[in-house]
Amino acid sequence: MQATGNLGPAILNQLLVAGFKVTVLTRKSSTHNLPSSITAIPVNYDSLDSLTNALHGQEAVVSTIASAAIASAAIATQLLLVEAAAKAHVRRFIPSEFSSDRQNKKARAFPIYKDKAAVQAALENAAASSGMTYTLICTGPFLD
Amino acid sequence: MDLKEKSISLFDGGECLFSATSLATISKAVASILTHLEQMKDRAVYVQDTATTLKKLAAMGKKVVRRWMDRECCACQ
Numbered sequence: 001m002q003a004t005g006n007l008g009p010a011i012l013n014q015l016l017v018a019g020f021k022v023t024v025l026t027r028k029s030s031t032h033n034l035p036s037s038i039t040a041i042p043v044n045y046d047s048l049d050s051l052t053n054a055l056h057g058q059e060a061v062v063s064t065i066a067s068a069a070i071a072s073a074a075i076a077t078q079l080l081l082v083e084a085a086a087k088a089h090v091r092r093f094i095p096s097e098f099s100s101d102r103q104n105k106k107a108r109a110f111p112i113y114k115d116k117a118a119v120q121a122a123l124e125n126a127a128a129s130s131g132m133t134y135t136l137i138c139t140g141p142f143l144d
Numbered sequence: 145m146d147l148k149e150k151s152i153s154l155f156d157g158g159e160c161l162f163s164a165t166s167l168a169t170i171s172k173a174v175a176s177i178l179t180h181l182e183q184m185k186d187r188a189v190y191v192q193d194t195a196t197t198l199k200k201l202a203a204m205g206k207k208v209v210r211r212w213m214d215r216e217c218c219a220c221q
Contacts, residue, residue, distance in 0.1 A: 007167060014171035020178065062179055092164040092181055098170065118170075127186055135177050138169050140163030143193060 006142070008064040012038070015062075025054055043106070046075045051084030058093040075115040079122050082099045086126035089129045093126070095119050145201055151213040152205055158198035158214075165193045 015022050016037065026032050044050040055061065065078050078095060085093050097116065123134040135139040145152045152158075173191045177184045206212040 007170065010167035010171045012175050014168075014175050015178075018175040018179070020175070060181075062174055062178075065181045092185075094174065094177065103194040116175065123157070133181075134185075135184045137173055137177065137191060138163075138188050139165035139173070139191045141165075142170070143164050 006144075007096075011029065011062060011064060020139055023054075023058060025051070045080070048080055048084055048087070051081060052087045055085055055090055056089050058085075058088065060094065061090050062094045063096045065096045075118060077106035078119050082119065082122045086130040086132045089130070090132055093123060093132055093134045094137060095123065098139045098142075145205065147205075147209070149213075150205070150209050150211055151215055152198060152202045153215045154198050155217045156217075158202065161195050161197055163190070163195055164193035166193055168198040169193050170189075193216060 012022060016035070019138070022037075023039040024032075024034055025043045025045075026034075026040050028044055028081060032040060034040050041054045043054045061081065063077075063078060063081060065081075082093060082095070095116075097119075120136070123132075126132045127134065169191060173189065177189060202212070204213050
């Protein structure tokens, strides 16, 4: 998701180079300039059904929903995405973790990381109930 | 770090070491994780291009930009 912005396009290009078959979920209201080798599925990010249907048949989900968005209502979006992915029997979920250190207890007290803690809790629940697995990629701030 | 404003905010002294990574490296990590699903299952993976401090970045800024400014900040603001 979120293949616009900075990180999304970079990941998208690398996945294509590596030979993955990529589907991008786009907002129904937005336009995009994605290459034709990619399948783009417009979704309603507020609808569990819309997301679940779009994710059927996908092996993995890579979320690059922006951190700034996470601090606001968009945290609900990522949580809904986790729920939809589990429902659609996605095998692996990679949340938009990236620049935070989840394992550091002091860091977890910062407000922005509370939302990321909620996402991790949702992932652990999904792992227990549906067998969906996750990977948290911790990178620190972006150099570019 | 703000290149337009030619300044950096040095949180809590700016000496804390942190990882930083380029978009290219992050992207390669994602692709690699997706081809090693079993080893990367239900865990955190740490990726970095470099470990640096805000003070080191400030020193680099001063070298390449004229009239560079360091701002001391507290991270609890």
